Amino acid sequence: RALARRNNISGDAITKEQLRLFWEQISDESFDAKLQVFFDMVDKDEDGRVTEEEVAEIISLSASANKLSNIQKQAKEYAALIMEELDPDNAGFIMIENLEMLLLQAPNQSVRIGDSRILSQMLSQKLKPAKETNPLVRWSEKIKYFILDNWQRLWIMMLWLGICCGLFAYKFIQYKNKAAYDVMGYCVCVAKGGAETLKFNMALILLPVCRNTITWLRNKTKLGTVVPFDDNLNFHKVIASGIVVGVLLHAGAHLTCDFPRLIAADEETYEPMEKYFGDQPESYWWFVKGVEGWTGIVMVVLMAIAFTLATPWFRRNKLNLPNFLKKLTGFNAFWYSHHLFIIVYALLIVHGIKLYLTKIWYQKTTWMYLAVPILLYASERLIRAFRSSIKPVKMLKVAVYPGNVLSLHMTKPQGFKYKSGQYMFVNCRAVSPFEWHPFSITSAPGDEYLSVHIRTLGDWTRKLRTVFSEVCKPPTAGKSGLLRADGGDGNLPFPKVLIDGPYGAPAQDYKKYDVVLLVGLGIGATPMISILKDIINNMKSPDRDSDIENNNSNNNNNSKGFKTRKAYFYWVTREQGSFEWFKGIMDEVSELDDEGIIELHNYCTSVYEEGDARVALIAMLQSLQHAKNGVDVVSGTRVKSHFAKPNWRQVYKKVAVHHPGKRIGVFYCGMPGMVKELKNLALDFSRKTTTKFDFHKENF
Incomplete structure (x- = not known):
C-alpha cells in the first residue's frame, strides 16, 4: 500500500510493469531509497501527517530493531522532543516531509559516510606506505618485525628448550654407560632422560604463578626489559605441555619397553639387575604394586x-555435556582440580626417593629440583593469607548494573599501594572460603577507596552477585535494572570480603608512553577506566605542569612524573545498558578535559552500522538530544556513541597521522578474538610508518 500510494496507483490490481517498478524500489540499496520506504510505512493512514503517537511507535520499533532497550522505554519522551522541534505551533502532527528533512539534515549516515571516505583518502595520502614488490624482501621484513616484537619470548623459549634438551641428553648418555642399558637398551635412556626434564619442569611450573615475586621483579628491577613478565600464564601453559611430553617419554618407555624387557630377560641377562629389583619380576603387577608404580x-x-579441566572447553563450559557432567566442569572445577598439585608434589617426592636404579641419597635429585620453588610458592601463599587477614576492608557501596555487572566499592587498607592497570584477588567467604579470583582495579591510585567491577560469567561470580543483590535496595532514580546499596554507615550486613594484591599487569606500563591507545571490549574496559581516572587525577594535580615540563626535559621512561600527553579510549560493548557501568567517569572526563588530553569513543555493536536506514532515526535522536541537553541517547553520558564496530585500520591511521615519529602504547583487554587483528595492525603500521605501536594484552 505504501509503495502504491507513493506511485499514485489505486485499485486492487497492478500491472506487470508496476510490479517491476515496485521491485526496483524495494531492492534499491541506497540510503535515500530505504529511507523513503521507511517513511511510506510510517504514514499508516496515508494522509502525509505523523502524530506524536506514531512518532513514539516509530522510535520504539527502531530502538527494538537496534536492541536499545533504554531508548525503547523512553520512546514517548523522545517523541515529544521531535514534536517540539517540528511542531512549534502545537498542531498535534508533523508533516512527513518535515521529518524527512530533519533526518537528512542531521549529521547522519550519508554525510558520515562521505566524511569517512574523505578522511580515509586524506590519511592514506599522508601515510603513503611504499609497497614492496619483491616477495623475499616482504618476507624478510615480516620476519624482522616478528623478531622485534617477540624477541623476549623467543630467547626465553630458546633458553627453556636448550635446558630441557641438555638435561635429556645428559641423562641419556649417563644411562647408556650403565649396566641397565645392557638389559633395557635405549628404553631406559629415554625414560631417564624424560624423567630429568620432568623434574625440571615440575619445579619450573611454579615460578610463573608466584605473583608477588613477579610483581616485585617488574616493579623494582629492570628485568622487565628482557623478560616478558606479562606472559607468565602463557609460559605456565608452555611448561605444562613440556610436562606432558616428559610424562609420555618417562612412563611410556617404562611401561611399553623397560618392564616387558625385564620380565622377558633370561637369568644371565637379568643378573646385573638383581641388586636393584631383587628376584626377577614375573608380571606387571609386581611393578604396579610397588611404591614407584602406584605413586606414578x-x-x-x-x-x-587437572590438565583436562584447565582447557578452555571445560573451564568455560563450551562443551554440550549432560547436566550431571556439567556440574563437574566450569571455573570451580578448574580451580579445585588445580589444587590437586599438593598431592602430586607429595607423591613426586616419594616417587623420587624410592628409585629402582638409584640407591645413593645425593643422586636422588628430585627434592633438589623442587626445594626452592616449593618453598617460594608456599611462602607466597602464606604471605597472601597473612596479608589478606591483617588488611581487612569494609564495603562502602555496592551496585548491580544492567548486563549482570556487580560493582564493589571498599575501603583502601593502610599501605595498599597500586598502579592503574593492576589487579587484585577477591575472596568472599559467603560464596566460597577457599576461592580467590582476580579482577582489575577500576579505582585510581589517588582515590580514597578501592573498586572492582565484576561481570557474571561463571558459577562463582553468579553466586557473588546473588549474595550482594540481596543487600541492595530496590531500583532507584528511575534506573531500571540498577540496584544500589550504600554501606558507608556500616549498618548494612554486607558479606565479608578479603582482598590480596596488588599484582602487576601489562596496562600498568601505560606511563611509559606519551601517547596511549586504550581498547576495552565489554567488561575488559575495567583496567582502562582506572587509567583514565589516574590521568584525570593528574590533570587536577597542582604539580602537573611542572611534571610535564620535567618529562619534556628528561625523556626517561622511569620518571615518576605525569608523562602521558594524549590518550585514546575505545570502548566496544554489545549492550546499551553497559554504559551505566562507568557513566560517572565518562561525564567527569568530558567536564574536566578542557585541553583534549583524553579522547573517548564508545561503540554499541547492537546498533546497525552507520549508513543503514534502520538506524537513521536513532542518529537523528542522538543529534537532537546531544544538541539540546548535551547527553547521548545511547550511552546516557556526555560522550556521543558510535554505531556498530570500529574500523580499527582507520583508528590506527588516525593515531599514526596525528603522532608521526612517536611510540604509541596499545593496551587491550577483552575476549581473545580481537587480539590477532589489533596486534597485526600494530605491526603493519609500525612497519609502514614512522609511528611505532607497542601492543600489550591483559592475560588473566
Whole structure:
C-alpha cells in the first residue's frame, strides 16, 4: 500500500510493469531509497501527517530493531522532543516531509559516510606506505618485525628448550654407560632422560604463578626489559605441555619397553639387575604394586584430571555435556582440580626417593629440583593469607548494573599501594572460603577507596552477585535494572570480603608512553577506566605542569612524573545498558578535559552500522538530544556513541597521522578474538610508518 500510494496507483490490481517498478524500489540499496520506504510505512493512514503517537511507535520499533532497550522505554519522551522541534505551533502532527528533512539534515549516515571516505583518502595520502614488490624482501621484513616484537619470548623459549634438551641428553648418555642399558637398551635412556626434564619442569611450573615475586621483579628491577613478565600464564601453559611430553617419554618407555624387557630377560641377562629389583619380576603387577608404580599412576591420573579441566572447553563450559557432567566442569572445577598439585608434589617426592636404579641419597635429585620453588610458592601463599587477614576492608557501596555487572566499592587498607592497570584477588567467604579470583582495579591510585567491577560469567561470580543483590535496595532514580546499596554507615550486613594484591599487569606500563591507545571490549574496559581516572587525577594535580615540563626535559621512561600527553579510549560493548557501568567517569572526563588530553569513543555493536536506514532515526535522536541537553541517547553520558564496530585500520591511521615519529602504547583487554587483528595492525603500521605501536594484552 505504501509503495502504491507513493506511485499514485489505486485499485486492487497492478500491472506487470508496476510490479517491476515496485521491485526496483524495494531492492534499491541506497540510503535515500530505504529511507523513503521507511517513511511510506510510517504514514499508516496515508494522509502525509505523523502524530506524536506514531512518532513514539516509530522510535520504539527502531530502538527494538537496534536492541536499545533504554531508548525503547523512553520512546514517548523522545517523541515529544521531535514534536517540539517540528511542531512549534502545537498542531498535534508533523508533516512527513518535515521529518524527512530533519533526518537528512542531521549529521547522519550519508554525510558520515562521505566524511569517512574523505578522511580515509586524506590519511592514506599522508601515510603513503611504499609497497614492496619483491616477495623475499616482504618476507624478510615480516620476519624482522616478528623478531622485534617477540624477541623476549623467543630467547626465553630458546633458553627453556636448550635446558630441557641438555638435561635429556645428559641423562641419556649417563644411562647408556650403565649396566641397565645392557638389559633395557635405549628404553631406559629415554625414560631417564624424560624423567630429568620432568623434574625440571615440575619445579619450573611454579615460578610463573608466584605473583608477588613477579610483581616485585617488574616493579623494582629492570628485568622487565628482557623478560616478558606479562606472559607468565602463557609460559605456565608452555611448561605444562613440556610436562606432558616428559610424562609420555618417562612412563611410556617404562611401561611399553623397560618392564616387558625385564620380565622377558633370561637369568644371565637379568643378573646385573638383581641388586636393584631383587628376584626377577614375573608380571606387571609386581611393578604396579610397588611404591614407584602406584605413586606414578596416581600422579598421572591426577595431572590428567587437572590438565583436562584447565582447557578452555571445560573451564568455560563450551562443551554440550549432560547436566550431571556439567556440574563437574566450569571455573570451580578448574580451580579445585588445580589444587590437586599438593598431592602430586607429595607423591613426586616419594616417587623420587624410592628409585629402582638409584640407591645413593645425593643422586636422588628430585627434592633438589623442587626445594626452592616449593618453598617460594608456599611462602607466597602464606604471605597472601597473612596479608589478606591483617588488611581487612569494609564495603562502602555496592551496585548491580544492567548486563549482570556487580560493582564493589571498599575501603583502601593502610599501605595498599597500586598502579592503574593492576589487579587484585577477591575472596568472599559467603560464596566460597577457599576461592580467590582476580579482577582489575577500576579505582585510581589517588582515590580514597578501592573498586572492582565484576561481570557474571561463571558459577562463582553468579553466586557473588546473588549474595550482594540481596543487600541492595530496590531500583532507584528511575534506573531500571540498577540496584544500589550504600554501606558507608556500616549498618548494612554486607558479606565479608578479603582482598590480596596488588599484582602487576601489562596496562600498568601505560606511563611509559606519551601517547596511549586504550581498547576495552565489554567488561575488559575495567583496567582502562582506572587509567583514565589516574590521568584525570593528574590533570587536577597542582604539580602537573611542572611534571610535564620535567618529562619534556628528561625523556626517561622511569620518571615518576605525569608523562602521558594524549590518550585514546575505545570502548566496544554489545549492550546499551553497559554504559551505566562507568557513566560517572565518562561525564567527569568530558567536564574536566578542557585541553583534549583524553579522547573517548564508545561503540554499541547492537546498533546497525552507520549508513543503514534502520538506524537513521536513532542518529537523528542522538543529534537532537546531544544538541539540546548535551547527553547521548545511547550511552546516557556526555560522550556521543558510535554505531556498530570500529574500523580499527582507520583508528590506527588516525593515531599514526596525528603522532608521526612517536611510540604509541596499545593496551587491550577483552575476549581473545580481537587480539590477532589489533596486534597485526600494530605491526603493519609500525612497519609502514614512522609511528611505532607497542601492543600489550591483559592475560588473566
